[in-house]
Amino acid sequence: MKILAIRGRNLASLAGDFVVDFQQEPLYSSGLFAITGATGAGKSTLLDALCLALYNRTPRLDKVSTQSGVLADIEGQQIGIHETKNILRRGCTEGYAEVDFLGSDHQQYRAKWSVRRAHNKQTGALQNETMSLQHLPDLQSIGHKKTEVLAEIEKKIGLSFAEFNRAVLLAQNEFFAFLKAND
Template identity: 60%
Template sequence: MKILAIRLKNLASLAGEQVIDFTAEPLASAGLFAITGPTGAGKSTILDALCLALFGKTPRLASINALTKVPDGEDEIGTNDVRNLLRRGCGSGYAEVDFVGVDRTPYRARWEVKRAREKINGRLQTSNQSLLDLDSNQLLASGKKGEFEELIQLKLGLNLAQFTRAVLLAQSEFSAFLKARDDERGTLLEKLTDTGLYSRL
């Protein structure tokens, strides 16, 4: 799997449309790059967009209590609901990722959320995901969550837990690894990469 581009609109701290194209310069020829900036600049939002487009979930919200609610107009929404990532005062938003799958075919995965009639005070609607084959311009999945989940895992070769471990190592887990004593690093590394099986063998 290779990520070609990340596009997002009106998510968390990033207003309007944003595009990160890994096939264009200066990123195309960069062997390594870093996402940097002050707190609130949108670093985590970029990673959220990547996970939302591919899985409709984000690890950042996974540890938040599902029972806690926040007001949303006349309704309430769970604090761990990914629709909370829609920027306040916006009628719609999306996350989109172009990637090359394990079958070497380019795809576009998209997650989107809207308010009723796309009005900023409209009721929050159910989010939607779609998967497009970029070579044939054929829509492979749209609307049916189970169908999308099965297909995206097949095209990526990874589920969300595997993707998080292999591609998107959580900041807190990486920090724990860096600060660990030498004798604890091996155990932590096994946990982060889910390779404990090899030690047991």
């Protein structure tokens, strides 16, 4: 599996559209790179976008999913603190995370996660997130239901969310554990 591009809009600290294209310079020829920046600049949100598009989960939200609780939303509505749709930037009516990747079958795919507010109004209730998977470059859809799409993505990547987390991401505050690991 190889990540080719990460795109998104209106997720947490990243307002508007953003693109990280690993097929373009200077990232294309970089063997290794670090995501750096000031607190709140969007480093974790970029990794959240990657995970949302591929797994409808994020390491950050998984850490709070063991807790119970709700957050107040628009007009007295409440949302569970672990729900992925909470990543929609405040004041925005829609957002998405999209990842182009090379699957373990050497084919290219585009995975997309999106969320919106009802009637595309700032006062609209947050709707359930949607997901899609397309074969590139023909944009042929793979799977229709979210459960089908998630199963196909995992099959194309060849890693579960937990395996992806360990192999591809090194979550914040887990670097020390990585350094001290015996295996």
